Amino acid sequence: MDFELSIEQRLILETVRRFVREEIVPLETDLDPDASELPPHHRERLVAMTRELGFYGLDIPEEYGGPGIDLVTRTLMAFEMAQHRAGLYAPCYGVFGGAGLAQLYEADDGQKERYLYPVLRGEKRGFFALTEPSGGSDPARAIRTTAVRDGDDWILDGEKTFISGADKADFGIVFARTDPELGRKGITCFLVDTDMPGFGVRRIVHTLRSTHYAAELEFNRVRVPGRNVLGEVNQGFAIANDRLSRNRIPYAAGCIGVALKAQEMAIAYAKTRKTFGDYLSTRQAVQWMIVDNEIDLRTSRAVTLEAAARADAGKPFRTEAAICKLVASEGASRVVDRAMQIHGGYGMTKDLPLERWYRELRIRRVGEGPNEIQRLIVARDVIGGSFH
Amino acid sequence: MSGVRLTKPWLDLDDAAIAALPGQLGVFEIGDEDGSTLELGFAGGRSRFGLRSAIAEVAAKHEGATCFRYEVTMQYWSRFEELLAVYLADHGELPAGNAESRGDRRVGRISAPGG
Numbered sequence: 001m002d003f004e005l006s007i008e009q010r011l012i013l014e015t016v017r018r019f020v021r022e023e024i025v026p027l028e029t030d031l032d033p034d035a036s037e038l039p040p041h042h043r044e045r046l047v048a049m050t051r052e053l054g055f056y057g058l059d060i061p062e063e064y065g066g067p068g069i070d071l072v073t074r075t076l077m078a079f080e081m082a083q084h085r086a087g088l089y090a091p092c093y094g095v096f097g098g099a100g101l102a103q104l105y106e107a108d109d110g111q112k113e114r115y116l117y118p119v120l121r122g123e124k125r126g127f128f129a130l131t132e133p134s135g136g137s138d139p140a141r142a143i144r145t146t147a148v149r150d151g152d153d154w155i156l157d158g159e160k161t162f163i164s165g166a167d168k169a170d171f172g173i174v175f176a177r178t179d180p181e182l183g184r185k186g187i188t189c190f191l192v193d194t195d196m197p198g199f200g201v202r203r204i205v206h207t208l209r210s211t212h213y214a215a216e217l218e219f220n221r222v223r224v225p226g227r228n229v230l231g232e233v234n235q236g237f238a239i240a241n242d243r244l245s246r247n248r249i250p251y252a253a254g255c256i257g258v259a260l261k262a263q264e265m266a267i268a269y270a271k272t273r274k275t276f277g278d279y280l281s282t283r284q285a286v287q288w289m290i291v292d293n294e295i296d297l298r299t300s301r302a303v304t305l306e307a308a309a310r311a312d313a314g315k316p317f318r319t320e321a322a323i324c325k326l327v328a329s330e331g332a333s334r335v336v337d338r339a340m341q342i343h344g345g346y347g348m349t350k351d352l353p354l355e356r357w358y359r360e361l362r363i364r365r366v367g368e369g370p371n372e373i374q375r376l377i378v379a380r381d382v383i384g385g386s387f388h
Numbered sequence: 389m390s391g392v393r394l395t396k397p398w399l400d401l402d403d404a405a406i407a408a409l410p411g412q413l414g415v416f417e418i419g420d421e422d423g424s425t426l427e428l429g430f431a432g433g434r435s436r437f438g439l440r441s442a443i444a445e446v447a448a449k450h451e452g453a454t455c456f457r458y459e460v461t462m463q464y465w466s467r468f469e470e471l472l473a474v475y476l477a478d479h480g481e482l483p484a485g486n487a488e489s490r491g492d493r494r495v496g497r498i499s500a501p502g503g
Contacts, residue, residue, distance in 0.1 A: 033432065034432065040492065167473060167496030167498060168497070201473075201499055202499060204469065204498070210466045211465050
């Protein structure tokens with residue numbers, strides 16, 4: 001597959017790289033090392049810049065006002081946008097805008113008016129609630145939250161966990177079992193407003209990632225109107241599955257972005273730090289760590305761009321998305337780990353972003369489907385058969 | 389769910405108590421003589437001496453500050469957000485010291501923790 005960059009792609013990437021290095025990184029000197037938000041005045045200023053550049057709302061489909069940039073180019077941009085301290089979970093602190101929840105583009109006109117457009121205008125925030133205490137990797141079997149029809153409404157009962165952003169959201173996309181006999185064909189997707197009686201945020205779940213934390217939710221006889229069913233009744237699993245595959249490409253790209261930066265830092269440090277009278281970069285032990293980093297980076301980059309190219313071409317990309325997610329998350333973890341080793345004691349400190357990336361990358365091997373599930377997906381696609 | 393609140397006993401706010409504080413990262417609460425919360429805060433990765441310097445700095449902003457309590461945690465950011473959400477659920481507003489600095493940034497919603 002040819003990934004030679006076009007002139008336009010080169011210009012775009014140079015612009016994004018300069019934006020990250022000149023506008024984002026300097027601000028982090030004054031922010032808390034775990035911060036994932038910018039002060040409002042900086043945010044407004046930088047959003048105005050990304051709008052001016054024509055890059056705001058990168059992932060929004062063109063027919064809804066997005067800039068219409070293909071996924072390969074957006075993936076290349078994501079490599080650049082993640083190259084700062086908060087870059088893994090908050091690339092450029094969100095000043096390039098978000099697309100909102102992809103499922104909302106499949107909503108009916110009324111739902112788009114009530115949820116999608118307010119999200120795109122920045123007036124509403126949503127969350128995606130699939131995982132439950134009974135499991136997240138096998139949602140077709142693990143979902144125990146129920147939705148029972150009551151006249152024109154549905155009554156939701158159950159709980160969800162590891163749901164990011166739910167405590168500050170206005171609504172959520174919530175998956176519930178509507179037919180206990182039908183397995184994965186008995187799940188429906190609902191739009192649930194957080195001010196509906198019976199909805200509650202039970203607690204914040206503290207993890208290695210201190211910002212962008214997750215929450216545990218409860219649904220206690222939440223009455224949801226029938227007009228809030230997203231898609232068809234009993235067809236919710238397809239909606240969830242589609243989202244999971246698509247998200248794996250930018251998820252991988254973020255991992256690669258911070259790993260690229262970690263490698264750059266490791267090389268720069270190895271060229272300036274002396275031990276026993278010579279630079280670290282002259283030591284074979286350090287050279288090999290840097291070489292292993294390069295192999296992980298190039299492999300991750302290649303499989304991620306391959307997945308993006310297949311998606312752009314309208315070809316099936318489930319296998320490629322699973323491979324890039326697992327290769328990039330595991331490869332980036334190794335790269336950052338080696339970069340910390342090269343930096344010695346400084347690599348462990350909050351003076352450098354490496355320790356934050358190290359903690360957050362550990363989550364990437366579990367988030368968006370654990371890597372064991374990615375291997376199952378690939379096994380099923382190359383060998384055949386179903387999950388066991 | 390009582391674990392979500394800072395339930396440690398209040399400590400008197402004086403120079404000796406501040407000097408005895410650990411230099412670790414964590415969250416804290418500054419109170420007045422009625423035991424009302426004046427401000428919730430955290431000692432993050434940029435604090436010079438962790439809780440010791442962060443508590444001293446925030447306490448100095450409040451004339452009526454007489455007591456404090458704290459919790460050592462590396463997850464200071466999510467714990468701080470949780471404490472703000474719990475306080476808001478309990479009192480319907482943020483402590484005065486936090487309300488202004490928060491600006492229009494959202495505080496999380498948490499359902500009546502601890503009943």
